[in-house]
Structures are given as structure tokens and as C-alpha cells.
Amino acid sequence: KSGLRAPYPAIEPYKTGTLKVDDLHEIYWEASGNPEGVPAVFLHGGPGGATSVSDRQWFDPKHYAIYLFDQRGCGKSVPHADLTNNTTWDIVKDIEKLREHFGHEKWHVFGGSWGSCLSLAYAQAHPDRVLSLTLRGIFTLRRSELEFFYQNGSSHIFPEQFEPYYEHIPEEEKSDLIAAYYKRLTSDDKEARLQAAKRWTRWEMSTLRLYSNEEVIKRADVDDYAVAFARIECHYFVNAGWMEDGQLLKKENVDKIRHIPATIIQGRYDVVCPAKTAYDLHKEWPQADYYLVPDAAHASGELGIAHQLITATDKYRSI
Numbered sequence: 096k097s098g099l100r101a102p103y104p105a106i107e108p109y110k111t112g113t114l115k116v117d118d119l120h121e122i123y124w125e126a127s128g129n130p131e132g133v134p135a136v137f138l139h140g141g142p143g144g145a146t147s148v149s150d151r152q153w154f155d156p157k158h159y160a161i162y163l164f165d166q167r168g169c170g171k172s173v174p175h176a177d178l179t180n181n182t183t184w185d186i187v188k189d190i191e192k193l194r195e196h197f198g199h200e201k202w203h204v205f206g207g208s209w210g211s212c213l214s215l216a217y218a219q220a221h222p223d224r225v226l227s228l229t230l231r232g233i234f235t236l237r238r239s240e241l242e243f244f245y246q247n248g249s250s251h252i253f254p255e256q257f258e259p260y261y262e263h264i265p266e267e268e269k270s271d272l273i274a275a276y277y278k279r280l281t282s283d284d285k286e287a288r289l290q291a292a293k294r295w296t297r298w299e300m301s302t303l304r305l306y307s308n309e310e311v312i313k314r315a316d317v318d319d320y321a322v323a324f325a326r327i328e329c330h331y332f333v334n335a336g337w338m339e340d341g342q343l344l345k346k347e348n349v350d351k352i353r354h355i356p357a358t359i360i361q362g363r364y365d366v367v368c369p370a371k372t373a374y375d376l377h378k379e380w381p382q383a384d385y386y387l388v389p390d391a392a393h394a395s396g397e398l399g400i401a402h403q404l405i406t407a408t409d410k411y412r413s414i
């Protein structure tokens with residue numbers, strides 16, 4: 096596709112480290128790009144999805160000091176897959192602790208999927224710390240959003256991929272699949288946890304792209320990854336992210352961030368975080384730039400989505 100911007104080349108961090116954020120959790124972080132640059136923080140998805148090299152490539156490394164960190168319990172943060180003190184508001188506090196640790200007054204915030212939910216939660220709690228918001232595949236953990244992907248919605252579009260996830264649960268528990276998976280993901284039986292984690296994770300990895308991508312789907316076969324991803328996601332969902340339903344979309348909360356330069360990017364065929372949430376956010380927040388990419392699904396790597404993400408972070412170099 097001609098004329099589309101692509102991510103910046105892969106780079107390595109100039110510094111990495113860990114930050115003890117409470118008496119249990121230690122967060123892994125890394126800094127890359129320009130140490131003297133304008134700071135930007137990347138908030139990964141899932142929750143429990145952890146960061147990877149491609150997450151550094153959304154930012155011009157000459158301009159930005161690019162900060163990535165693995166949220167509580169996932170990636171290189173420890174203890175692995177631990178659900179204790181692991182909530183939206185604990186991570187919002189961690190973002191502030193990291194900002195202070197790095198010595199920055201404010202920073203650009205970038206997040207996709209769960210990362211977009213966390214970006215909104217952080218910005219609404221600390222609007223004076225946010226230079227801009229770049230949001231992709233909008234997710235706000237409403238019950239309707241969870242029902243659509245985990246119970247009955249995306250299953251009509253990816254019926255064959257839904258089957259292994261659905262058939263893993265006995266008939267009498269099929270009416271609430273999130274609760275049924277949570278029971279297995281938090282069971283004392285290690286094998287039961289692992290089997291549930293692999294089925295849960297494969298369902299999501301199989302539906303991220305417009306054209307399914309075996310490389311991405313294989314993540315479901317990496318035990319440690321699948322267990323952290325599934326346990327943490329399911330933990331946040333059964334607790335509705337410790338938010339009221341629709342909290343982040345309420346006028347009084349959007350009012351807190353309405354003035355912040357922001358870009359909303361959404362794939363039309365995103366079945367993981369369907370376009371309705373991006374549209375609801377856009378209607379409440381018309382001041383934010385809004386791009387509905389007509390030929391893309393959920394993943395940031397979809398060509399049209401990648402183009403808008405790079406265009407947005409390049410645009411925010413002027414701040």
C-alpha cells in the first residue's frame with residue numbers, strides 16, 4: 096500500500112530497570128530513543144499482555160524518550176501472574192511512580208485496547224501530567240463490551256475459532272463464560288489453570304487481525320505468557336476494572352481530559368474491541384481527532400492502523 100507510514104525501525108533500550116511499587120510487585124521498565132527527548136509512555140494491552148520490541152517503534156526515536164513497562168504480574172514484572180494488589184488503580188499509581196522515578200513533569204501517553212482503557216483512566220486521574228493521548232482499539236471494560244467478545248458476539252464472526260474456547264466449559268456453566276474461566280484460571284490445579292489459559296488466550300490471539308496470523312496465535316502456546324495474559328485479563332473483567340460501567344465515557348470524566356490533544360484510532364472490523372466504544376468516545380469527545388480505519392481489525396500492526404498511529408505520534412512532536 097503506497098503512501099502509508101510504517102513503524103520506525105526496531106531499536107534496543109538505552110536503559111532498563113525495575114521499580115518496587117509496593118511490598119509485593121516489582122515493575123520491569125525500559126527507556127529507548129533519545130534520553131534528552133520529550134517523554135512518552137506506552138501502556139500495553141491485555142491486561143497482562145506485556146511489552147515487546149514493536150511497542151518501541153511507534154515513536155520517532157530522535158525526538159522521544161520512549162518508556163515501556165510491563166504492568167503488574169506480566170512480562171518481566173514479578174511476581175508472575177500474581178493477582179494480589181493488581182487493579183486498574185494500582186497501575187495508575189505505578190504510572191505516576193514511574194514518571195517521578197524518571198524525573199518528568201508530564202509525558203505523552205499511548206495505549207491500545209486495554210492500553211487505551213488504562214490511558215483514559217490515568218489521564219482522567221492525572222490530566223495535568225499528560226501532554227497528549229494516542230488511543231487505538233478503544234476498550235472501556237463495559238459489561239456490553241465483555242459480553243460481545245467473551246460470551247456472544249464475535250463468536251458469530253469467528254465461529255470455528257470460538258468453538259475450542261466454548262467447548263472447554265461444561266453446559267451448566269456456559270451462560271457465564273468469564274466466570275467459568277475465572278474459576279479454572281484461579282483453581283489450585285495447575286493443569287486446569289494452564290488448559291483454561293491456553294484456550295482463553297488462543298481465542299483472543301485468533302481474532303486480533305483481519306487476516307489471521309499464525310505468529311500471533313502461537314503466543315497462546317507459550318505457557319507463561321498464556322497464564323499471565325488469561326489470569327490477569329479475567330481478573331480485571333470479573334471485577335469490571337474496579338470501575339462503574341461506562342465510567343470513562345461519562346461527560347464529567349471526559350470533561351477532565353477534553354483539553355488534552357488526543358487521537359482516537361479504530362479498526363472497522365475490530366471484533367475484540369468493536370467500533371461502538373470508539374464511536375461512543377468520539378461522540379462524547381468530538382474535540383479529539385477520530386480515525387475509523389475502514390479495512391482493519393484490532394491489532395496495531397494492521398497497515399491502516401499503523402499508519403494513523405505513526406502519523407499521530409509524529410504530529411505530537413510539535414508539543
Ligand SMILES: CNCC(=O)c1nnc(C(C)(C)C)o1
Binds near residue numbers: 140144
Ligand atoms: C480484551 N483485551 C484486548 C487487549 O487489550 C489486547 N488485545 N491484544 C492484546 C495484545 C496485543 C497485548 C495481545 O491486548
